[in-house]
């Protein structure tokens with residue numbers, strides 16, 4: 001009977017050394033370079049903002065780092081708890097025990113995936129992020145769990161002309177909307193009066209945040225991983241200068257039946273971002289106004 005593994009003699013030792021040397025020399029992005037639109041230099045110099053470091057944020061940051069994105073800022077003001085661990089690939093039991101900031105835990109773990117990438121944590125409330133945080137980004141990826149945060153990100157990015165990829169899940173259902181201003185419709189194009197009432201519930205009349213108990217929704221890793229992967233892939237196309245390839249512009253996924261669809265959302269003439277020239281700036285400040293802070 002032949003041994004499963006030949007003992008290392010002088011001949012096999014030389015061959016083994018050659019294999020190891022070749023492996024060391026092999027380009028990390030060899031397989032990525034074989035994708036026609038992938039440009040490593042462009043990807044390495046790109047700046048992405050990921051808003052939310054929960055289940056979607058974990059997956060999106062992991063995917064963007066592994067894809068070679070050079071500069072990522074990840075925003076979240078929450079701390080890791082044990083119930084996050086069924087779907088957050090970058091969190092550990094120790095993070096939950098220590099109650100680490102989610103953004104810091106994600107940034108540190110992502111940096112280990114690719115030490116060349118700069119991954120910076122930002123521990124702020126989404127609704128407090130000013131234009132300066134969104135400005136000079138090549139893409140913003142939304143991984144948030146509430147409408148008020150979505151509207152705030154959408155208004156700022158639309159005003160600044162920064163592409164925004166918004167994702168969300170509910171149980172085994174998910175969606176991704178790609179907003180490329182000024183070409184496409186935006187997140188607010190899909191909203192009606194009842195949506196805005198939900199947003200107003202989050203704030204008191206004085207503008208201070210009120211205690212708002214969010215219902216705990218079902219969430220599991222296969223749906224969040226799939227939706228986040230679509231977000232990251234569309235973000236990569238945008239970072240590589242190929243907005244012509246992104247989904248136009250709403251992707252739906254139903255994991256119960258394992259079906260997906262794409263729906264093109266028309267520009268809503270009543271949307272504050274599209275109403276009139278200059279309306280976009282007003283929209284950017286409207287989520288602040290909803291908190292009683294004026295423009």
Ligand SMILES: [Zn+2]
Pocket residue numbers: 185186187188189190267268271272273274
């Ligand atoms: Zn709109």
